[in-house]
């Protein structure tokens with residue numbers, strides 16, 4: 091099978107985006123692993139698939155695959171690229187696009203030629219739904235990682251995130267701690283791990299070790315989770331600029347009971363086809 095795709099990125103978080111509306115596809119985990127492989131395939135942090143909607147009040151089903159072939163519930167940077175992709179492929183002419191993911195509905199709004207805003211929905215803080223093995227919700231959780239007690243926040247943006255406050259992201263031990271926390275027994279679905287340095291009340295620096303992908307240049311849902319945690323701890327204001335290794339995102343969250351909004355750029359890198 092020859093599969094057409096578009097290679098895109100959102101501040102360096104890179105995607106292979108596939109039109110599953112006009113191309114009818116059944117991608118198996120081994121197909122995803124091949125597409126995502128940076129030596130044997132195209133190479134990307136996630137594979138995104140646009141599918142026809144499964145319900146009348148949305149425009150598309152937005153499917154997200156990690157490089158190990160597993161399916162993720164949410165991908166924020168991918169959502170912005172997805173909006174740009176379905177417009178460029180003329181799959182829709184709308185500027186406000188509603189998509190269903192494994193975690194629910196997201197609304198994507200084309201702001202201008204560069205920026206897309208995504209309504210990422212409300213964060214989930216109940217540990218059982220993240221999921222995190224803890225009996226009740228706490229402001230911070232203590233996680234024993236190889237004998238070291240680490241203070242973390244836990245937030246679901248549809249997908250699970252642990253967030254650690256650090257003094258400097260340049261020296262935050264992401265290579266060592268990222269995989270250990272991702273696979274910690276207390277996160278039964280694994281998790282994405284964000285390392286957040288607070289610069290000002292309206293500015294943070296963030297590095298994210300992503301579930302299955304390792305450290306990426308940016309993680310949109312990770313940026314939202316970090317701001318939610320920082321707001322709940324009283325460290326951050328409602329509007330925050332998040333500086334990631336690949337660029338900046340703007341995150342807005344008024345507080346509990348409200349949805350999180352993320353705004354940032356998208357880029358098309360090239361188009362091609364791959365034989366599976």
Ligand SMILES: N[C@@H](CCC[C@H](N)C(=O)O)C(=O)O
Pocket residue numbers: 103135136154156162163164165166167168249250282300301302303306308309310311312
């Ligand atoms: N890059 C993403 C998140 C992709 C999914 C994540 N690795 C997971 O497994 O939850 C983003 O921009 O949000």
